[in-house]
Amino acid sequence: MNEMTKITTLKDWETDQEVRWCPGCGDYAILKAVQRTMPELGVRPEDTLFISGIGCSSRFPYYMETYGFHTIHGRAPAVATGAKLANPDLDVWIITGDGDALSIGGNHTMHLLRRNLDCQIMLFNNEIYGLTKGQYSPTSRVGTNTPSTPYGSVDRPASPCAFALGSGARFIARGIDIHKDLTNVLKAAHAHKGAAFIEIFQNCIVYNKDVFDEFAAKKTAASTQLLLANGEPMLFEKGAKGIAMDRETLSLKVVDVVDGDWQAAKVIVHDVTNRSVAHMLIEMPFGEFPMAIGVLYDDPRPTFEAAVVEQNAKAAEGKKPDLQALLNKGQTWTVTEDGPEL
Amino acid sequence: MNEMTKITTLKDWETDQEVRWCPGCGDYAILKAVQRTMPELGVRPEDTLFISGIGCSSRFPYYMETYGFHTIHGRAPAVATGAKLANPDLDVWIITGDGDALSIGGNHTMHLLRRNLDCQIMLFNNEIYGLTKGQYSPTSRVGTNTPSTPYGSVDRPASPCAFALGSGARFIARGIDIHKDLTNVLKAAHAHKGAAFIEIFQNCIVYNKDVFDEFAAKKTAASTQLLLANGEPMLFEKGAKGIAMDRETLSLKVVDVVDGDWQAAKVIVHDVTNRSVAHMLIEMPFGEFPMAIGVLYDDPRPTFEAAVVEQNAKAAEGKKPDLQALLNKGQTWTVTEDGPEL
Amino acid sequence: MATALKQDDNSSNQPESAENVVVRFAGDSGDGMQLTGGQFTLSTALAGSDLATFPDFPAEIRAPQGTLFGVSAFQINFGSRAIETAGDEPDVLIAMNPAALKTNVDALRDGGLIIADAGEFGKRNLDKAKYENNPLEDGSLAKWQLLKLDISALTLEAVKPFGLGNKEALRSKNMWTLGLALWMFERERQPIIDWLNTKFAKLPDVAAANIAALNAGHAYGETAELSGDGLGGGHLTTRKVGAAPSAPGEYRTVTGAEALSLGLVAGAQLADVPMFFGGYPITPASAILHHLSRLKEFDVTTFQAEDEIAAIAAAIGASYAGKLGITSSSGPGIALKGEAMGLAIMTELPLVIINSQRGGPSTGLPTKTEQSDLYQAVYGRNGDAPMPVIAARSPSDAFECAIEAVRIAVQYMTPVMLLTDGYIANAAEPWKIPDVASLEPFPVTYLDKMPEGGLKPYSRDEKFARPWIKPGTPELMHRIGGIEKGIDTGHIDYGSANHQKMTEIRRDKVLGVADSIPDQDVALGNAGGKLAVVGWGSTYGPIHQAVRRAVEAGKDVAHIHIRNIWPMPKNLGDLLKSYDRVIVPEMNTGQLKTLLRDQYLVDAKPINKVSGQPFTIAEIDAAIEENLS
Amino acid sequence: MATALKQDDNSSNQPESAENVVVRFAGDSGDGMQLTGGQFTLSTALAGSDLATFPDFPAEIRAPQGTLFGVSAFQINFGSRAIETAGDEPDVLIAMNPAALKTNVDALRDGGLIIADAGEFGKRNLDKAKYENNPLEDGSLAKWQLLKLDISALTLEAVKPFGLGNKEALRSKNMWTLGLALWMFERERQPIIDWLNTKFAKLPDVAAANIAALNAGHAYGETAELSGDGLGGGHLTTRKVGAAPSAPGEYRTVTGAEALSLGLVAGAQLADVPMFFGGYPITPASAILHHLSRLKEFDVTTFQAEDEIAAIAAAIGASYAGKLGITSSSGPGIALKGEAMGLAIMTELPLVIINSQRGGPSTGLPTKTEQSDLYQAVYGRNGDAPMPVIAARSPSDAFECAIEAVRIAVQYMTPVMLLTDGYIANAAEPWKIPDVASLEPFPVTYLDKMPEGGLKPYSRDEKFARPWIKPGTPELMHRIGGIEKGIDTGHIDYGSANHQKMTEIRRDKVLGVADSIPDQDVALGNAGGKLAVVGWGSTYGPIHQAVRRAVEAGKDVAHIHIRNIWPMPKNLGDLLKSYDRVIVPEMNTGQLKTLLRDQYLVDAKPINKVSGQPFTIAEIDAAIEENLS
């Protein structure tokens, strides 16, 4: 945090534009969570850039009193890469949807992650194309009935976090639109230097209402959510259950924890730098297992823009940007009034 | 295998077109391996379709005496999806390069994998753009010097198999262009019903010569390759070393095997259906570990085209495709010479 | 000409007969105006009136209730004579809340009728609509007739017996309003009741409530002596709009998206080839994907791809595999398909590409209509990449155009671009249902055995079409691709002379399509004369009406409407040259005019409108006037 | 006119003086012909001759040695007068193997000279080249002069002292050949020796061997009494091609790709803005990416993106962030960028898009040249999406065009398309190095504080350009996007009148660029007269030469070459109308002609060539002839 930075409040991050989501949409909660979190990050609105693609979620930048770019469908990661390389001091947030990031934009998402551009990617996963009025998306579950799949969808859905991991992401987290913990996830993502990928389960109340209820609903949360914290054992059901490693099958299993003795039950202590365990947490089938929420993986690596800046500086080291000399490079000859001479 | 299928020989799979790769290119070996394998699969040339994008590797279909489509850069998976949906009886092979499949075509590759279209994808990974004369690719290692990176590349490379796994692939294998085992990998891929992803390390002798030598070279292969076989222990170095699970860190480690007693060393038995272990095998850092070669993962799921065919059939069940009735659907009225009547 | 609901000072109870009436339903997005409009359309069509509609959606996202940008409107023009546009100015505006009034009232004809739900004109809604005072009370609407009804309260009353919650109950407001409208124009309620019963088959209570509201609205019209400001103390009476004279036959209403989808199915059947449709949702093209995904029994496979490129690529793959590949999108998505179109051109595979145009550039105005993708259709690809382009003029024309696109694609082994637009896609009109038996089949033949002289995948028939060969066919294995192909053999060929020749073949093949299309006709007026108004696509309606008026007024004006944008009908040049002047109204900055000037060197003058709204007849009138003097 | 190496029957030892000579080096891809040609070019340039070159690569993949499709050629035309093309017909063909002879000999002028490496004409190579008999022996080359030398053996001999392997040693064959060529045309060896020493600084043995081969070739010419078939028993002598008269100054050779890259750097410096270049490799555009990635000290950031869409999107992001975004590709890649160009148009950000055109459609002929993307440049986007387009005519012109593109982009806040092609990209010519001090700067100013009246991101200056605001600037936070923007505010605006107005502003802004460009000049001939030959881009050379011949022959012909394709110079219409006839030679099926006919209604006649090869002068001659009669 820059010490000169003026202290901001939620209000400083709100624009004068009317918010145009459907009443009740999960996007409102996320917007508020972000606007609430920004002052705590000690950043300045003028150094902050929100970049989005196209979708309901992608309207987000219009509501943030920062710089913002509502680009074209699927290309926000690429636009962000250019902006960040052009000015590495900008604090870049990418706002995208399951369609925007994983359907048309999957490739840019993957390349941003593998290159490790320093930014936060918030993927609003509502398992549907909201803006175009409710067709199924790459994250929709098999059998989803939509205008384009009147008999139910047959495609196997993508897992955003598995995709991110396979793409080489070094920070992966999950949050829920109306979950109060979302702020902490955002803070962790911001603290991570490099590409921070956050999947946010977002309720599209119009086209895919309450699809996440089975784990997002508050009343059953204790038994359906595994809230992760680094260095803490993986417990849920108020500590009565935990996640352990099955030494036979080399995969995770749910164990009962008796009297809080999780050590005895061999419950795993969450280590955000363990990539293999992160993979298992991501792929845990819900139902048999709870849904892992929070920071699943966090193990920074050098960032793309830092490497570019460093290489540019090194290559330029000791060289003067002398345009005339550049033009004159190579073998030249002079023509005088009398003709050429070497 | 269709019993009526005429027995073919390698010659039946060769076209009359001159092969136009650089002399010594690894592509030749792969071509021969495929032409040698086809007769063993008991398939017919006329039912076989090779589809490629653009790149040196993507010239492949011209040399196979089958149906073939040399499409545009990165789009082979999408073209293949259309072809397979149009005729699910075709045996579809996708030929692609690290640039074609993972740079411009990453998104289509991922969606083909998650949908699980029944086909074989052979990704010729030479860690370079061959056709456009040697720029670095998404799989090039950091520091690769190329015409577009005269000071060395800075992007972190993508891992093709990790990407495939993250995309939901149900079959993942690795092969080496000149490795005699490549045939077996191809056969396993063909036997797998669903999308079978094969990364083939291919030597581009002009622009990226021998980059894989550290593990592909025959003389050191015993200690640098972990040749996987389902149901067999993960041994290398002629059985003197193996791969085991570190129970503390929950990750893989190399162990010494004394007197062939791999059980004592707790060497893991390869189970091609274990997705978590597949993830670890894929991400094993080379050097510290050997390079895992062969079938890393194989656990079939229902295929996309089968689901589409089934749904189409079910939706059509009992319905007659009566065009006139379709046109007349909904509320209609009749106009007679005297005017309208309901 | 339109006679609207006028002051009724003779107190007669006889329905007044009107030649045509324009009614605009406007309300909050949540008020169900599109549905109301659609059902009113149906009942009007069933009564035999001719009609045209214009659904005017808000921008994509459902806006908070009551806001200005959340207003959804539906306009219908119906009459006892041929109707070609949704009408310039509404005669009646039904405004369900202040925002709807504010955003729509200015278009209302002077003296037109406003029916407003006074129950929604509370402080909060007035604020949201940025009204300082209640316009229903402050006299600001004086130049119109005003009828204030507390529709909300009346509806609540009507549905009380069904014990629905307040919110649920108010959902029937639109049916109450529809009931009133049906009464005003003497339409039958039964079809709507049937429809409600089907729609809510699983929710009988909801069905019953809606029907009760519908009946209540109707009854209200019948029994209440409706009077209001500006009605001059008179009463509102019903207006009978009679049936329009139309050819005998069976009719239904159809939107452009529906008709186009049906045309594709018909085309595929006539060609005797199964259809593969690859799409990616985008407004306003998605409707075609939605329609087709319900028609699997017609050998239709639909595939929602990961993006537009995959959608066209999959369609190309399907065409190679022997099905008819079709893809559809709107402007930005079509832009993405450009590279792949080149592949289809080079590999000479049949393919239909549908562009439902919308306001551009870039994301532009997704829900507004425009004709600004003609350049992109004709010219928007790398290389010399000729492709036939046809454009539908109206919902029912879309059916025929779709068949024509399929015919050209399979007979010439070429991609074809079919242009429609947001207006056509959503608008509805009565449609004389074609007799399937009268449609001419054009079955394709695949090459299925080795020809004498060996396999030549790029040999050609008299149309310059190459053979279509299905993978799976023994012996005919061959390879195609996007690199220049050798004449006949189709092998890769970088040769100079070969490229020259192949470029010419591709050009000539497409130009040859002109041999199979009818001569350009004159839609109205004489061939030759003072002024031709040349249009294409959805401007048909306003141009036709304006030219009709001019012709009726004795002016020497003709209407020419071009369906075949590329190649153009062979007689078109001579035809255009037979007029002293040619004007080209387009909803873009002048794109067809470029083609006409380039091809025929006629001084075609552009008349342009790019406001996201269709031309009004008056605008064309003015252009005619100006160019005749 | 070219006088080539003729039978030397006066045995004089004086160098013959030639006005211009066309030499073609042809060999296997592995033989280093491009390098040989490049160095010969350099030495020729250093001698002050004017010149033009045409590198003619094989298709992308390195072919097996000795095959017909693996032949690589390099043609140079040099003379003591102005040279504009690489020459219609070579006077001298140097053929390093049978395949090179076979594919190139037919272009050789009757009576021209063949120098063949007889050592490579063994059975295997003859077979690969599909020769039944050895053409060096069977008399089939009788109409040309033939000089057979066993260059392979001579080279091996020359480099023996360095103890290289056979394969390694043979690599110097091209230097031997170059030595001979230098002797033939009395060129200096020193610059080449210097270059070899630098190039192989780390491999002194290789450097020495190459230098030895070079010297040996040269010595061979000097000492051996070269005689051969068709030389009529005469000897081969040297030909001196003198210096061409050129303006005093410092010169170097430059290829189009180099000049264009340098121009971009210069443009960015003149605009005083750092450059961000986003590219994705594609032939023949990659060279620009390669050049720029070496210039990081000039505040150039290069980014090799994952595809063309990401490349332009990143450039747009960089422009928003305050750098100058540039992207570059060729036909298929440019097609992919269409949607994003719309975004740059809508957001009114500066952006330069370079299209190095190649043969199309689709993948087409990646290594061949063509001008067939003009339609795509001017028209190839969804919506009304106007964008300035300029086209370079030659390598050195590419420098100026690049600066001009940057100027227009930053002064008008608009994307600009800069067209070049495969021929220009690879061809080299002497270039009078510009004096940097004489280049006019056009520094940009960012808006960096709150203007009076508040922030209006879409307010405009007198050029209709909106302010450029860098994120990071306090107080000026604002949001942009691809949806239609409100006048001044830039907020989302779906309004009808607003869209109409904004469409007009975007159009007028781009049309306004015409105010800042010079009037169209007449490159040669009179303003007004019988015939104008109108060209654009790389056809400059052949058109200019042909028109020069015609003018010299007293014909009333003029050459007009258009750089500003869109908008066009204001006087162009009147200028064109001052000729009786206008013909438009283009390497496409007639694209510029569409613009001219549309804009000016002049009967511009297309002269088209689409063979992947530049026009020959003779072809333009013929067209002139035909259109004068």
Ligand SMILES: Cc1ncc(C[n+]2csc(CCOP(=O)(O)OP(=O)(O)O)c2C)c(N)n1
């Ligand atoms: C090139 C292009 N293709 C398609 C569209 C239409 N489109 C806009 S948003 C969208 C999907 C939105 O889904 P998602 O990203 O999940 O966002 P949500 O609306 O659900 O927040 C689509 C298909 C477009 N605008 N541009």
Ligand SMILES: Cc1ncc(C[n+]2csc(CCOP(=O)(O)OP(=O)(O)O)c2C)c(N)n1
């Ligand atoms: C749209 C498009 N962009 C770029 C290219 C140029 N291009 C052709 S192949 C290729 C990359 C090839 O790399 P890879 O897929 O690794 O294949 P390889 O040649 O190495 O086998 C590129 C960039 C193209 N043909 N089309």
Ligand code: SF4
């Ligand atoms: S459609 Fe769904 S995602 Fe979009 S604003 Fe409405 S509730 Fe939210």
Ligand code: SF4
């Ligand atoms: S460039 Fe490399 S990959 Fe391409 S053909 Fe040559 S050796 Fe093979």
Ligand SMILES: [Mg+2]
């Ligand atoms: Mg979504």
Ligand SMILES: [Mg+2]
């Ligand atoms: Mg490669």
